[in-house]
Amino acid sequence: MEGFGNKTSDLDVMIVSELALDGIDHVVRKDHMLINMIFGKARRIDLEYIHTGTISSPVAEIAALDIPVDFVAERIDERQELLIHRLLNAVPLFDTPAYRALLAAAQACDFRRYMVKRCMHKIDGAALDLEGMVDRGDPAEVLLRLFDIIDHSVDAIRFAHGFTNPLGKWRIRSLRSMPPSPEAENALGIYLRYRVFGLGLDAPDMDEVLTLVRQVLYWSDCALRRVYA
Numbered sequence: 001m002e003g004f005g006n007k008t009s010d011l012d013v014m015i016v017s018e019l020a021l022d023g024i025d026h027v028v029r030k031d032h033m034l035i036n037m038i039f040g041k042a043r044r045i046d047l048e049y050i051h052t053g054t055i056s057s058p059v060a061e062i063a064a065l066d067i068p069v070d071f072v073a074e075r076i077d078e079r080q081e082l083l084i085h086r087l088l089n090a091v092p093l094f095d096t097p098a099y100r101a102l103l104a105a106a107q108a109c110d111f112r113r114y115m116v117k118r119c120m121h122k123i124d125g126a127a128l129d130l131e132g133m134v135d136r137g138d139p140a141e142v143l144l145r146l147f148d149i150i151d152h153s154v155d156a157i158r159f160a161h162g163f164t165n166p167l168g169k170w171r172i173r174s175l176r177s178m179p180p181s182p183e184a185e186n187a188l189g190i191y192l193r194y195r196v197f198g199l200g201l202d203a204p205d206m207d208e209v210l211t212l213v214r215q216v217l218y219w220s221d222c223a224l225r226r227v228y229a
Contacts, residue, residue, distance in 0.1 A: 004165070004173050010044040013093075014086065016102070018052050031079055055083050056102060063109040072114055073121035081166045084111055088164070115164050116228055119156035123149055123220060130213065139209040146209075146216055150194055153220040157187045160227035172196070183226065190219060 005011075026034035032054045038045040058080035065072055087106050092099055126148045133142045154171055161184075163174035171191060178184040194216070 004170050004177075008043060010046050012046050012048055012086070014090065015047060015049045016052055016055065016099070017049070018098070021049055021051060024049050032083075050083070052098070052102065054080075055087055056105065059084060059102075059105050059109050062111060062114050063105065065114065067110060067113050067117050071121060073118045073125070075118075078166050081115070081164075084109075085164045085166065112159060112162060112164055115159040115166070116156050119152045119159065120224055120228065122152045123156075123224070126152065127217070134206075134210065134213070137206060139206050142206075142209050142213065146213055147195060149220055150191060150216060153216075153223055154187050154191050156227055157183065157223055183223065186219070187223065190216070 021034050024034050024036075026036045026049065028035040028037075030048075032050060034049040036047040036049075038047065058076040061075055062084075065075065084106055087103060088111065126145055129145050130142060130149070133145055151168065151171070154175065155166075155168075158171065158174040158178065161178050163170075163177065165174065172188070175184055175188040175191065194212075
C-alpha cells in the first residue's frame with residue numbers, strides 16, 4: 001500500500017495459494033493470474049488469484065544473482081517485478097507462516113539494489129545505441145532513445161530511495177514523495193522539462209540535440225554514481 005492510488009483506482013486483493021488455480025471462478029486471465037471483479041459503489045475490487053510459485057520463482061532468481069557482477073536487465077520481466085514490489089508493500093489480511101516465509105525471502109533478495117542495477121544495464125545499452133544514432137544524424141531518433149535514458153535514470157533514483165514500483169505512471173508521484181533533496185528536485189525538474197512539458201523544439205537540429213545529449217548523460221552519470229555507491 002503506497003498511497004499512490006487515485007479515488008477511482010481499483011483495489012487489488014492478491015490471493016496467493018499453493019493450490020492449483022483450476023476451477024476458480026474468474027472473468028479475466030492475465031498472464032500469471034486469474035482475476036474476478038467486484039464492482040462496489042466507489043471503485044472496483046480485483047480479486048487476483050496467484051500461485052505461490054509465480055512470486056517465489058522470480059524472488060529466487062534475484063536471490064541467486066551476484067548483483068555487482070551479473071547482467072540483470074533481462075532476468076525477470078516487469079510483471080514479476082511488480083508482484084515482488086506488491087508483496088513487499090502489501091497489507092496482509094491473513095498473517096500466515098507461508099506469507100511470512102515468502103515475505104522474508106523477498107526482503108532478503110536485495111530487490112532495491114537489483115532494480116537500480118537493471119536500470120544501469122538498460123542505460124548502458126541505450127547509450128551504445130545513442131552513439132550510433134548520433135553518427136547516423138537523425139535528431140528525432142536520437143531524442144527518442146535519449147528519453148529512454150532519462151526514464152531509466154529517474155527510475156534508478158526512485159528505486160534507490162525505496163520506491164520500487166516499476167510502472168512508469170508513478171514516476172512523478174514517486175519523485176514528489178521522496179524526502180526533499182537537490183537530487184530529488186533535479187530529477188523531477190529534468191523529467192518534467194524533457195518528458196512531460198516537452199522540449200519546445202518543432203524541428204530540432206543536431207547541434208541542439210547534441211547539447212541535450214551531453215547534459216542528460218552528465219546528469220545520468222552523476223546520479224547513478226551516487227545511488228549505486
